[in-house]
Every structure is written in C-alpha cells, then in structure tokens.
Amino acid sequence: MWRREKLLIGVSVAAFAGVALVFSSALWFLWHDSVTAEEAALSGLAVSLGERTEGVVLDTRNLLDRFDRLPGPRCTRPHLLAMEEAAATRPYLRAIGYWRADKRQCGVGFLQTIALKPPKADRIYPSGVIAWWPGPHTEVGGVPLFLIRYGDHDAAIDPRRLLEIGPAGARQVGLWLEHLPLVSQPERVDLPAPASVPVGVNIDRARGRIVSRFSRNALLPIDIVASEPFSSFWDRHLRTLAAGSTVGLLLACAWLAAVFRFTRKRLSLAAELREAIAHDRIEVHYQPIVDLATGRCVGAEALARWTRHDGEAVSPEVFIPLAEREGLVSAITMATLDTVIRDLGALRAESPELAVHVNLSPQDLKNETFAEALADRLATAGLPSGAIHLEITERAWINSDAARRAVQALRLRGHQIAIDDFGTGYSSLSYLETFELDVLKIDKSFVTAIETSEAMGHVIGHVIKMARSLELRTIAEGVETRKQRRWLIERGVTCGQGFLFSEPLAVAAFAEYVASEKAA
Amino acid sequence: MRVCIGAGVVALAIAMSGCRGRIPAVTPPANAEPPAAASPAPAAPAAPAPPDVTVVGPDGHAEAIERRVLELAAGAKGRLAADDVGYYMDVQQARLQRLGKDRVRVVRTGARLVLTLVTGSGYDSGGFRLTKEAEATLAELAGTLREFNKTLVSVHGHSDASGGQAANVTLSERRALEVARFLAENGVDRRRLLVVGRGPLDPLASNETEEGRERNRRVEVHIDPIQIRGASPPRTP
Numbered sequence: 001m002w003r004r005e006k007l008l009i010g011v012s013v014a015a016f017a018g019v020a021l022v023f024s025s026a027l028w029f030l031w032h033d034s035v036t037a038e039e040a041a042l043s044g045l046a047v048s049l050g051e052r053t054e055g056v057v058l059d060t061r062n063l064l065d066r067f068d069r070l071p072g073p074r075c076t077r078p079h080l081l082a083m084e085e086a087a088a089t090r091p092y093l094r095a096i097g098y099w100r101a102d103k104r105q106c107g108v109g110f111l112q113t114i115a116l117k118p119p120k121a122d123r124i125y126p127s128g129v130i131a132w133w134p135g136p137h138t139e140v141g142g143v144p145l146f147l148i149r150y151g152d153h154d155a156a157i158d159p160r161r162l163l164e165i166g167p168a169g170a171r172q173v174g175l176w177l178e179h180l181p182l183v184s185q186p187e188r189v190d191l192p193a194p195a196s197v198p199v200g201v202n203i204d205r206a207r208g209r210i211v212s213r214f215s216r217n218a219l220l221p222i223d224i225v226a227s228e229p230f231s232s233f234w235d236r237h238l239r240t241l242a243a244g245s246t247v248g249l250l251l252a253c254a255w256l257a258a259v260f261r262f263t264r265k266r267l268s269l270a271a272e273l274r275e276a277i278a279h280d281r282i283e284v285h286y287q288p289i290v291d292l293a294t295g296r297c298v299g300a301e302a303l304a305r306w307t308r309h310d311g312e313a314v315s316p317e318v319f320i321p322l323a324e325r326e327g328l329v330s331a332i333t334m335a336t337l338d339t340v341i342r343d344l345g346a347l348r349a350e351s352p353e354l355a356v357h358v359n360l361s362p363q364d365l366k367n368e369t370f371a372e373a374l375a376d377r378l379a380t381a382g383l384p385s386g387a388i389h390l391e392i393t394e395r396a397w398i399n400s401d402a403a404r405r406a407v408q409a410l411r412l413r414g415h416q417i418a419i420d421d422f423g424t425g426y427s428s429l430s431y432l433e434t435f436e437l438d439v440l441k442i443d444k445s446f447v448t449a450i451e452t453s454e455a456m457g458h459v460i461g462h463v464i465k466m467a468r469s470l471e472l473r474t475i476a477e478g479v480e481t482r483k484q485r486r487w488l489i490e491r492g493v494t495c496g497q498g499f500l501f502s503e504p505l506a507v508a509a510f511a512e513y514v515a516s517e518k519a520a
Numbered sequence: 521m522r523v524c525i526g527a528g529v530v531a532l533a534i535a536m537s538g539c540r541g542r543i544p545a546v547t548p549p550a551n552a553e554p555p556a557a558a559s560p561a562p563a564a565p566a567a568p569a570p571p572d573v574t575v576v577g578p579d580g581h582a583e584a585i586e587r588r589v590l591e592l593a594a595g596a597k598g599r600l601a602a603d604d605v606g607y608y609m610d611v612q613q614a615r616l617q618r619l620g621k622d623r624v625r626v627v628r629t630g631a632r633l634v635l636t637l638v639t640g641s642g643y644d645s646g647g648f649r650l651t652k653e654a655e656a657t658l659a660e661l662a663g664t665l666r667e668f669n670k671t672l673v674s675v676h677g678h679s680d681a682s683g684g685q686a687a688n689v690t691l692s693e694r695r696a697l698e699v700a701r702f703l704a705e706n707g708v709d710r711r712r713l714l715v716v717g718r719g720p721l722d723p724l725a726s727n728e729t730e731e732g733r734e735r736n737r738r739v740e741v742h743i744d745p746i747q748i749r750g751a752s753p754p755r756t757p
Binding site for chain 2: 129
C-alpha cells in the first residue's frame with residue numbers, strides 16, 4: 001500500500017511543481033514583456049521630448065540673436081513685426097520682449113505690460129544666454145514660464161507645449177532640463193528627482209507605483225521621469241496579462257491532465273491486475289516443447305496471460321514487472337500453477353509423459369510456504385512432482401544462498417529445475433558445474449544469432465557441448481527456422497520451442513496439438 | 521623676456537605687460553588730480569562735476585566704495601530696488617560674458633561682478649598706454665556700463681611683490697587710472713568710477729614664480745549695484 005501512497009505523493013509534488021513552473025514562467029514572461037514595452041515607450045518618449053526641447057532651446061537662442069542683429073531702431077513697426085511673426089509661428093512662445101538693462105521697452109505676445117524679472121537666473125551660460133526655469137517668479141496667469149534672454153531680447157516659453165504627449169491616463173510625466181524640473185504633466189505633481197531614480201523601469205513598493213526614468217544628453221542633459229500606479233500599469237498591459245494567464249492556465253491544465261492520466265493508468269492497471277488475480281482471470285497458454293529430432297511434443301512452457309476488461313491483452317513484459325513492484329507476482333505464480341495442475345489432469349490422461357514448465361520469480365523462492373503449497377496441490381490433483389518442471393531465471397538465484405537452497409529443496413521434491421534465459425545475465429559456465437540442475441534453456445537471442453553471427457554460434461556450440469558433458473538436457477527457445485533446428489540437432493540439442501513448432505496455445509488447442517502430433 | 525634695471529628707490533612692476541621694467545618716475549597726466557594714494561579716506565568731490573576719477577588708497581577702499589554707493593543711491597539718477605538687483609546683475613553678467621573669456625574673466629560674488637582684464641592684452645610693453653586690443657575690449661565694456669548704469673565701477677590695480685610696496689601701489693594705481701579714464705572718455709559717468717591701487721596686497725598666486733607674478737599683475741573692474749543695503753531684505757538666492 002505504501003507504494004501507492006508514495007506514488008500519489010510523487011504525483012502531487014510533480015503536479016504542483018509543474019503548475020508552479022508554468023505559472024511562474026507565464027508571470028515572468030508577462031512582466032518581462034510589459035517592462036520591455038514600457039521601456040521602449042519611455043525611451044522613445046525621452047528621445048522625442050529631448051529632441052523637441054533641444055530644438056526649442058536652440059531655435060529660441062538663434063531667434064533672440066537675430067533680433068539683436070536687426071538693423072534699424074528698436075520698438076518701431078519693422079522690429080515689432082519681426083517679433084510678431086516669430087511668435088506667431090511658434091506655438092510654444094508666449095512672448096518676446098526687447099529690453100534696455102532691466103527695463104522692458106516693448107514686445108509682443110501675452111506679456112505686453114508684464115516685465116518678468118526673476119531675482120535669480122538658473123543658468124548663465126558662458127555664451128551670454130541666461131535662462132530662468134519655470135517657477136513662482138516666472139508665473140503668468142497660473143502658468144510658470146521658461147524664460148530665455150540673450151542680449152537685449154528675451155522669450156517666454158510655455159513649457160507645457162514641450163510635454164505635449166497626449167492623454168497620459170494615470171501616468172505622470174516630468175521633464176528635467178539640465179537637471180532642473182522644467183514641466184510635468186499633470187502640473188505640479190510630486191515626482192522623484194531623476195538623480196534618485198535608476199535609469200529604466202523601477203518598482204516603488206512603498207508608494208505602490210512604477211517609476212521610470214530615461215535620460216538623454218545630446219546637446220543639453222534631458223531627463224524624463226514617469227510614474228504611475230501599479231493598477232494602471234497592469235491595466236495598460238492587460239492584454240499581455242490576459243494572454244499570459246490564458247497560456248499559463250492552458251499549460252497548467254495540460255500538465256495536470258497528463259499527470260492525472262499517467263497516475264490513473266498506473267494506479268488502475270495495478271488495481272485491475274489485483275482484481276484479475278483475485279477473480280482468477282489470469283489465463284495460461286502453453287507453448288509446446290518438442291523433441292527436435294523426432295518432432296514429438298514432450299511438454300510445454302506455461303505462460304501467464306492477462307486480458308483486460310476492454311479486451312486489451314497486456315504483455316507479460318508489462319504486467320510481470322508491474323506485479324513484481326506491486327508484490328503480486330507470487331499470486332500470479334500460484335494462479336498459474338492452479339490452472340496448470342487443473343489442465344494437466346486431462347492432458348496427462350492422453351499423454352502421461354507430458355511435463356509443464358512453470359516460471360518462478362525470486363519472490364516465489366523467498367516464500368517459504370511455496371514448496372509446501374505446491375506439494376499440497378499436486379497431491380490433491382494426484383500428480384507426480386515430475387509433471388511440473390520449474391524454470392528459474394539465473395539472476396533470481398545466483399546471488400542468493402537462500403534462493404539456491406530453496407531451489408535445491410524443490411529439486412529434492414522431484415521437480416526438474418530448468419535455468420531460463422541462459423546466457424542473458426550473469427552467465428558463467430562454472431555455475432553450471434556448481435549447482436545441480438536438470439535443464440538448460442538457451443535464450444531466443446542466441447538461437448536467432450545462429451544464422452547471423454558465426455562468433456555467437458561458436459559460443460553456443462561451446463555451451464551446448466558443456467551442457468552435454470554435464471548431462472544437462474538442453475531446450476532451445478525461439479526456434480523459428482528449419483536451419484536453426486538442423487543446426488541445433490547437429491550439435492545435440494535435445495528439445496526446442498518456438499514458432500517453427502507452435503505459438504503459445506490455449507489449453508484446448510494445446511490438447512489438440514498434442515493429439516495431432518501423436519497421430520502423426 | 522625680462523629687462524630689469526635696479527636703480528632709484530622704486531622698482532616698478534608693470535602690470536599686465538608680461539615684462540617688468542624700470543620706470544623713472546610716476547608722472548601723472550597733465551589733467552589728472554594729484555594722486556590721493558596717501559590719504560586713507562579721500563573726501564567725496566563736492567563740486568557738481570568732478571574733474572577726474574576719484575582715486576582711493578590701498579586701504580579703506582571697501583568703505584570708500586560703500587560710501588560712494590550710498591551717495592549715488594541718494595542722487596538724482598536713483599537706485600535699484602532690492603528685488604531688481606538679482607535680475608540686473610544676472611543680465612549684466614551674461615552681457616559681459618559675451619566679451620569672451622580670452623579678453624575678460626567674469627566672476628560673480630554675491631551681487632558684485634568682478635572682471636579681470638586678461639593678461640597680455642593690457643598695455644604696451646613697459647608703458648602705461650593701453651593697447652589697441654585693450655581699448656577695443658574696454659570700449660565694449662563701457663557700452664555695457666552705459667546701459668547698466670545703476671552700478672558703481674571700481675577699477676582695481678594690482679601688482680606683484682617685486683620691489684617696494686609704495687612704488688607698486690603707485691604703479692598699480694596708475695594702471696587702474698588709465699583704465700578708468702578710458703571708460704570715462706567712453707561715456708561712463710565719472711561719479712560711478714573709483715580707482716584703487718592695491719599694489720601687491722591681493723595676490724592671486726605665489727610671487728615666487730614668474731608665472732605667479734604675472735597672474736598677480738592685473739587690473740580688475742568691480743561692479744557693484746547701486747542700492748541701499750539693509751534698507752530692504754537682502755536678495756534671496
């Protein structure tokens with residue numbers, strides 16, 4: 001039972017790990033995608049705003065220089081017209097003024113009567129350009145203006161026009177020029193200074209927002225800082241979120257389904273096998289063993305067969321290992337023996353010499369009551385122990401003294417002992433001398449190799465010679481061609497089984513086969 | 521190249537010439553007032569228009585400047601409102617910077633602008649007279665000073681420490697006077713001008729090396745806004 005629980009725990013852990021992996025992958029993908037999109041958008045914004053701001057600053061400087069160089073008297077019609085025209089074609093220019101020292105003489109734009117004279121310039125460039133960043137001293141009509149003066153003229157720039165980026169939703173964007181705040185959208189919003197924000201997209205957990213910064217320093221240092229609440233960030237990336245979650249969910253479902261199917265199959269197959277044994281639905285087929293020289297049937301190997309409810313025949317290669325893992329193999333052996341003993345009564349009535357080979361597993365050899373149980377059944381059926389030959393794989397007993405003792409005990413009770421699948425495992429001919437055995441079965445792979453590999457043929461020939469010298473009978477498995485048969489006869493192999501003679505047969509068919517052989 | 525003739529009681533440093541020479545005597549120009557170097561506190565001219573630029577001795581120039589600023593502030597041309605000083609000086613600084621770093625170094629300390637006429641462009645070698653280049657620079661400077669006329673312009677002559685102090689003071693004063701007179705001739709009101717001969721008292725660099733001495737020989741133009749300090753709250757930075 002603990003195997004089942006272990007399996008269930010393992011499956012649960014696998015399922016959980018799979019789902020977690022799938023979801024974390026989906027989330028990572030989602031985050032990565034959103035951040036990449038955000039970074040691309042902001043760096044694009046920084047570049048375009050940077051270029052625009054630089055362009056405006058340069059253009060304004062050149063404009064003011066041009067006015068200073070205009071010939072002719074100031075504050076006359078041509079002078080004013082020139083300024084008027086420049087302001088009209090530049091939407092960000094709120095006003096242009098002409099000054100003598102600190103007295104505004106004339107000008108165009110919105111500041112006709114207002115002379116903005118902030119008490120402290122933010123920048124006085126070596127070139128003679130002075131700039132006052134937007135602030136309380138440059139505010140007109142509630143809008144802090146960006147002032148630039150060069151020579152006798154100054155210009156007032158509406159910084160909001162530099163940050164025209166369309167509806168920003170919940171996103172707040174600030175523009176810094178020369179590390180001084182120029183403008184933000186919305187106005188007067190509390191954004192962290194660029195110097196305090198690493199470049200790129202950052203998470204400000206304390207305030208539940210995403211803060212991004214991008215900087216550019218082509219002509220003048222420009223910084224863009226954007227901030228928005230997590231919620232709106234996710235809202236904006238909802239499509240990615242939805243896609244990511246769906247993919248994640250589908251993958252998780254697929255994984256769970258796969259795990260579930262696997263588990264059910266494993267668990268249900270074991271349960272079904274258990275049930276089949278309990279209800280005596282393990283069938284036995286007999287593969288005739290034939291005297292190679294005469295073709296006379298001398299016996300058969302009993303093979304367990306399991307057909308599921310849905311008619312699927314499960315291969316012994318699948319259900320025998322499963323039975324071994326589930327501790328069911330002894331039950332299968334007993335079920336097989338019961339069937340064989342039952343069938344043998346009728347078969348031996350016709351052919352008293354018939355002997356049936358039954359395969360034993362290592363677990364049968366460990367089972368101390370097995371020999372007794374077998375003897376009881378034979379006695380009840382009135383069969384001699386010689387009617388049942390026992391086949392044991394060499395790996396089952398070669399390294400276990402207890403198993404070897406059990407085998408010897410069975411032999412003493414009168415069963416012939418055949419070593420099965422000889423040559424596939426730990427085979428060493430010296431074992432054949434050490435242990436008392438009766439029959440050596442030559443594995444099908446060797447028999448097949450007779451026709452294909454000369455080297456292998458030599459090895460088998462040697463084995464057969466050795467077996468003969470030890471007075472062991474030999475049975476070749478998987479004999480399929482006449483050539484193989486001839487080869488084996490030539491080397492003195494006594495018996496064989498295989499498709500050349502017959503496939504495994506249900507008991508009735510086997511009885512017929514035996515009868516027909518006798519008739520022939 | 522250096523030409524040094526040690527004779528007489530004075531060894532005169534020729535500011536900004538890049539060469540020191542011996543000058544026989546200090547000879548004021550014919551129209552000059554008697555030098556006021558000896559008097560620590562020169563009396564303000566009482567006449568309606570002073571005949572020449574006032575010269576202040578090496579000591580007490582700070583007080584003299586302060587006093588002259590107050591006199592001018594009380595005068596008919598008026599003064600700067602405290603709120604306007606910052607803007608006025610900012611714009612003026614920017615304007616003066618347009619003269620170019622290779623001609624005039626502009627330094628701002630508080631409300632004061634300090635202009636240093638750059639070495640090598642000042643005078644004829646060994647003489648008092650301004651070179652053509654210096655005159656061109658000073659003419660442009662005078663233009664700005666005419667426009668930004670609510671300032672006191674004090675011209676400070678400095679020498680290196682070679683030779684006697686009194687002679688150095690006299691020489692530096694003569695150099696500054698030459699500059700101030702040129703500005704006055706170019707339309708800067710004489711009452712806005714003060715001349716100070718500081719001699720070797722404000723060295724910029726060590727007098728141990730020729731390079732340092734050359735830096736020390738210089739003429740500075742200090743520009744102070746005409747305002748009544750303390751009458752209104754000081755300008756906030």
